[in-house]
Amino acid sequence: xxxxxxxxxxxxxxxxxxxxxxxxxxxxxxxxxxxxxxxxxxxxxxxxxxxxxxxxxxxxxxxxxxxxxxxxxxxxxxxxxxxxxxxxxxxxxxxxxxxxxxxxxxxxxxxxxxxxxxxxxxxxxxxxxxxxxxxxxxxxxxxxxxxxxxxxxxxxxxxxxxxxxxxxxxxxxxxxxxxxxxxxxxxxxxxxxxxxxxxx
Amino acid sequence: xxxxxxxxxxxxxxxxxxxxxxxxxxxxxxxxxxxxxxxxxxxxxxxxxxxxxxxxxxxxxxxxxxxxxxxxxxxxxxxxxxxxxxxxxxxxxxxxxxxxxxxxxxxxxxxxxxxxxxxxxxxxxxxxxxxxxxxxxxxxxxxxxxxxxxxxxxxxxxxxxxxxxxxxxxxxxxxxxxxxxxxxxxxxxxxxxxxxxxxx
Numbered sequence: 060x061x062x063x064x065x066x067x068x069x070x071x072x073x074x075x076x077x078x079x080x081x082x083x084x085x086x087x088x089x090x091x092x093x094x095x096x097x098x099x100x101x102x103x104x105x106x107x108x109x110x111x112x113x114x115x116x117x118x119x120x121x122x123x124x125x126x127x128x129x130x131x132x133x134x135x136x137x138x139x140x141x142x143x144x145x146x147x148x149x150x151x152x153x154x155x156x157x158x159x160x161x162x163x164x165x166x167x168x169x170x171x172x173x174x175x176x177x178x179x180x181x182x183x184x185x186x187x188x189x190x191x192x193x194x195x196x197x198x199x200x201x202x203x204x205x206x207x208x209x210x211x212x213x214x215x216x217x218x219x220x221x222x223x224x225x226x227x228x229x230x231x232x233x234x235x236x237x238x239x240x241x242x243x244x245x246x247x248x249x250x251x252x253x254x255x256x257x258x259x
Numbered sequence: 260x261x262x263x264x265x266x267x268x269x270x271x272x273x274x275x276x277x278x279x280x281x282x283x284x285x286x287x288x289x290x291x292x293x294x295x296x297x298x299x300x301x302x303x304x305x306x307x308x309x310x311x312x313x314x315x316x317x318x319x320x321x322x323x324x325x326x327x328x329x330x331x332x333x334x335x336x337x338x339x340x341x342x343x344x345x346x347x348x349x350x351x352x353x354x355x356x357x358x359x360x361x362x363x364x365x366x367x368x369x370x371x372x373x374x375x376x377x378x379x380x381x382x383x384x385x386x387x388x389x390x391x392x393x394x395x396x397x398x399x400x401x402x403x404x405x406x407x408x409x410x411x412x413x414x415x416x417x418x419x420x421x422x423x424x425x426x427x428x429x430x431x432x433x434x435x436x437x438x439x440x441x442x443x444x445x446x447x448x449x450x451x452x453x454x455x456x457x458x459x
Contacts, residue, residue, distance in 0.1 A: 103317070106316050106317060107315050107316055107317050107318045108310070108315050109315075109318070110308070115307050116306050116307055116308070117306060117424075117427050117428075118307045118309070118429060120427060121427065121429070121440060125442070125446075128449075128459075132449070132452075224317075227320060227321065228317075229317045229318060229321070240324070242321060243445070245445040245446070246325075246445070248448075252332075259331050259332055
């Protein structure tokens with residue numbers, strides 16, 4: 060079996076959320092797995108000199124319209140959340156804490172967190188909300204709240220983020236497919252085709 | 260017949276060039292025309308607070324790779340030009356001068372200018388190069404060189420650019436389809452689908 064596709068995303072990224080609802084199906088068509096890697100995109104944005112688009116003139120109005128239009132096309136439940144953007148450190152750490160406890164449970168938790176924020180409008184910047192979401196998937200609330208304060212878990216998120224930046228990964232969603240980088244949910248057709256053809 | 264699709268682009272935009280090689284065919288499938296509107300995207304970028312991507316850390320290397328990969332996929336001849344980016348005022352004015360003289364000749368000239376820069380590496384920021392390209396399409400060199408200095412032609416480009424910004428148009432390529440805005444060559448599948456379905 061070939062290497063998994065790496066899927067980097069930030070929990071505050073609408074396009075990352077849209078991608079999360081489709082990337083596993085694309086990979087599965089080609090017999091591939093997907094490794095989900097939540098990270099702190101803000102660290103990469105400092106390096107690239109990027110600013111969030113939603114509050115910028117013209118760009119902000121367009122991007123909100125585009126996000127909603129894309130969600131409708133993909134038939135993914137989407138409600139532009141408030142507040143936005145949010146700090147995602149608790150959500151990220153929760154996923155890595157879960158991954159250590161049970162590797163198979165990490166992805167469903169990440170999916171549940173993304174949906175809590177972008178479909179249900181729950182503020183996943185708050186550790187209590189993250190714990191509630193995790194509890195619904197069977198995790199212990201208190202264990203999780205303690206876990207996301209563990210030095211090893213904090214360190215793990217830092218490592219993933221720094222490693223991403225070192226490898227030239229800077230956006231959300233961002234896919235690495237056999238060493239080839241693809242940025243944006245609008246590159247998922249290309250990811251599909253790259254897996255089909257081996258590249259062009 | 261319905262209104263034409265408006266295609267806004269900057270002559271220094273690689274993704275605008277890629278779009279220019281495909282948008283007419285998409286429109287034609289739906290019995291629609293395309294109005295080509297070269298404009299000075301830099302004016303819009305001042306409003307949105309955007310900076311060119313190619314010289315920014317990580318983003319620059321990725322975007323060059325993505326442009327070349329997209330061109331290969333679309334089978335469009337593409338060689339990343341040097342110098343880049345360039346001033347496009349002469350090329351823009353030439354198109355509007357040509358449009359006034361012969362409306363049907365403006366689009367072929369725009370296409371020839373785009374190819375001169377992105378396929379053949381000719382520096383279309385220079386009026387002399389613009390005149391050479393126009394001459395190959397049958398325009399008089401001297402008439403063109405005088406034409407792009409005419410106050411009415413200068414004014415026309417200002418109007419198109421200011422009007423674009425007023426309408427919330429800020430990128431390249433940028434399409435207006437029956438009042439619906441689409442930004443990026445990666446939204447052309449959506450333009451196609453929008454024309455097919457009337458929207459979603």
